[in-house]
Amino acid sequence: MTVEKFDSIYQRAVERKGGVASLEALLHPALSSAQVANIPDDRWLAAFTMKVFQCGIQWKVVRDKWPNFEELFFQFRIEPLLMQPDEAWEEKAANPGIIRYLPKVMTIPANAQMIFDIRLEHGSFGAWVAQFPKERIVDLWLHLKNHGQRLGGNTGPYALRQLGVDTFLFTQDVEAYLRATKVLEGGKTSKRALYATNDAFAQWHADSGRSLAEISQIIAYSTGDNYA
Structure with missing residues (x-):
């Protein structure tokens, strides 16, 4: 699967939110594994x-x-x-x-x-x-569902994020981006869609070193009607 380079997503978010400092101030980091435990x-x-x-x-x-x-x-x-x-x-x-x-x-x-x-x-x-x-991480989603x-x-993913677990979310803007770039096709709750999305986020994580939560937020800020 070919996904957009994270640097391109990040730069678009920077332009929309008025600069690097403004964008970084909006991000909410995830907890460490030790903190979650x-x-x-x-x-x-x-x-x-x-x-x-x-x-x-x-x-x-x-x-x-x-x-x-x-x-x-x-x-x-x-x-x-x-x-x-x-x-x-x-x-x-x-x-x-x-x-x-x-x-x-x-x-x-x-x-x-x-x-x-x-x-x-x-x-x-x-x-x-x-x-x-x-x-x-979607295996955790599926366990909660099943x-x-x-x-x-x-519901489960939002609860995880609320507590600081490092996960992406299917917010409206994130889902719209994933569909526009063909990462997500069809129903978003199928295992195929979940794993394809997780693979894309894992690649962005490997490229950037950022948490899934930060990547998810940056994608949301890079698209939709959310200019600074």
């Missing part, structure tokens, strides 16, 4: 839950109610949540302090179980996430 299990579940609830609703609505979520769901500590009887979840889903939608509330015990199972084998969920190589609940599409 140290993220507590409860914060992974909290991030997954927040993104699940933000899907299809204004993100600010969820953020405004988030302290109530933290209180109602035991600060997303895995063991207390997994000990809850089935009837407790219906009661919690009816609490007016949160967004009352039982199917989304039920993702909490399901995703808590996924995190617990991985912790049994790897010591912590963060340690497991940290071992995924950049060249196959073993978690409502973590497919952009």
